Each structure stands twice: as C-alpha cells, then as structure tokens.
Amino acid sequence: MNPINEQASARKQRSLKTRAKLLAAASDVFIEYGFQKTTISQIIKKAETGYGTAYLHFTGKDDILIQLMDEVMKQFYAIAQMTFTPRSKEEASAMIEKQAGLFLEMANQERAMMQVIEEGIRLSEEVNQKWKEIREQFILHISQDIIYSQQNGLARKDVDHTLIARGWFFANEMYLWDIVRNEYNHPVDEIARNLTAIYTGGLYVE
The missing domain is CATH 1.10.357.10 (Tetracycline Repressor, domain 2)
Structure with a gap:
C-alpha cells in the first residue's frame, strides 16, 4: 500500500472508531435521560469528542x-x-x-x-x-x-x-x-x- 492509501485508510479507521464511540455514548445517555431530555452536548461530552467532529458524523440527536x-x-x-x-x-x-x-x-x-x-x-x-x-x-x-x-x-x-x-x-x-x-x-x-x-x-x- 502506498503512503497516500495508508493515510486514507488510517483516517477512515479513525472516523469509524469516532462514530462508534459517539453511538455508544449516545446509547448510554439516551437510556439514562430519555430521548427528550438528552442533548447533543451530553452525548459529545460522554464520547469525549468535539462538536465539529460529532456533526461530521450526525446531524443531531x-x-x-x-x-x-x-x-x-x-x-x-x-x-x-x-x-x-x-x-x-x-x-x-x-x-x-x-x-x-x-x-x-x-x-x-x-x-x-x-x-x-x-x-x-x-x-x-x-x-x-x-x-x-x-x-x-x-x-x-x-x-x-x-x-x-x-x-x-x-x-x-x-x-x-x-x-x-x-x-x-x-x-x-x-x-x-x-x-x-x-x-x-x-x-x-x-x-x-x-x-x-x-x-x-x-x-x-x-
């Protein structure tokens, strides 16, 4: 694999890992607080990611x-x-x-x-x-x-x-x-x- 493809693959793996982390955090927060009371901020905090990163993957809760x-x-x-x-x-x-x-x-x-x-x-x-x-x-x-x-x-x-x-x-x-x-x-x-x-x-x- 050439360096460009390796970098692209690494970025993709990081992206998938971040997405999975956000979903796991969201599952925990939703179950604890319910849909209405859950905020995207709570999910982002639980996942330890930034707003920009979260919104790259999802449009909202x-x-x-x-x-x-x-x-x-x-x-x-x-x-x-x-x-x-x-x-x-x-x-x-x-x-x-x-x-x-x-x-x-x-x-x-x-x-x-x-x-x-x-x-x-x-x-x-x-x-x-x-x-x-x-x-x-x-x-x-x-x-x-x-x-x-x-x-x-x-x-x-x-x-x-x-x-x-x-x-x-x-x-x-x-x-x-x-x-x-x-x-x-x-x-x-x-x-x-x-x-x-x-x-x-x-x-x-x-």
Whole structure:
C-alpha cells in the first residue's frame, strides 16, 4: 500500500472508531435521560469528542437515534428473515410461533433502548418516519412468507397477502410496546402461542 492509501485508510479507521464511540455514548445517555431530555452536548461530552467532529458524523440527536434504531433492528430483522419453508400447517404454525416468541423476547431484552425509541417516535417526525420504514420492512417479510404458503397450498388464496401481513405485524407490534412499557401480564411464550393460534387458524388450511 502506498503512503497516500495508508493515510486514507488510517483516517477512515479513525472516523469509524469516532462514530462508534459517539453511538455508544449516545446509547448510554439516551437510556439514562430519555430521548427528550438528552442533548447533543451530553452525548459529545460522554464520547469525549468535539462538536465539529460529532456533526461530521450526525446531524443531531434525532439522526443519532435513527442510527441506533438500525443497530437494534438488525437483531429483529434476523428473526424476520429466518428460513420459512414449511410443508404443513402444523410446521408453519410451529415456525411462526417461534418467530413471534423470539420477536417479543427481543423487545424484552432491548427494553431500555426500545423505551427511548418509543419516546422518539412520539416526539420526532424523523424518528417516526424511520419507524414507519422499519414497519414496512417487517410487513414485506411476512407478506413473502404468506405468498410462499399460498403458492404451496398451505394458506387460503382468497385473501390479500399484504393486508394479512399488516394485520399480523400490528398485532405483534401492539404486544411489543406493551412489553417495552412493562404493561403485559402474561409470559412472552404464552402471548406468542395465542397470537399464532388465531393467525394460523384463520389463514392456513388443513
């Protein structure tokens, strides 16, 4: 590697390190103070960087939270993208129940940051728009699973896969926020089992 490329690589590594440092600091500050009370100054102080450096990476605290949302959602997306190739209604039900349970349990594990995200959705149009985009990604994955089931004779073909996918996601989303707020009174696996029974009972055929 020539000296110019080495310098460019070193600058890039420093930049990535600074960005990661800012995100880690922001996560701590958001969780401690909440979205509304957090200031960019607190994040910069926690990260031990300067204003100019911080604004090279992010436009403000809304942008930082959106980047943190992307990081958290990677774990949720991994669940949504689990292989779905059932050969029977029973196999489909088992897979769906497992996904629903993992999805809701992830909300439980990430409760602190999800509480910040929920507050951000209420207070920031940018964050709210980001959540809408995330929601559509989940609905797309669900819709693809329904199409697979319809094409393989497992699910009813007289229903619109997109409408059903939206309904299924919204049911899960409602419980996700209940879990985040610690307002649920049943174990996660029981919620997943009951949700799945209603969903698959109406969509899948014997």
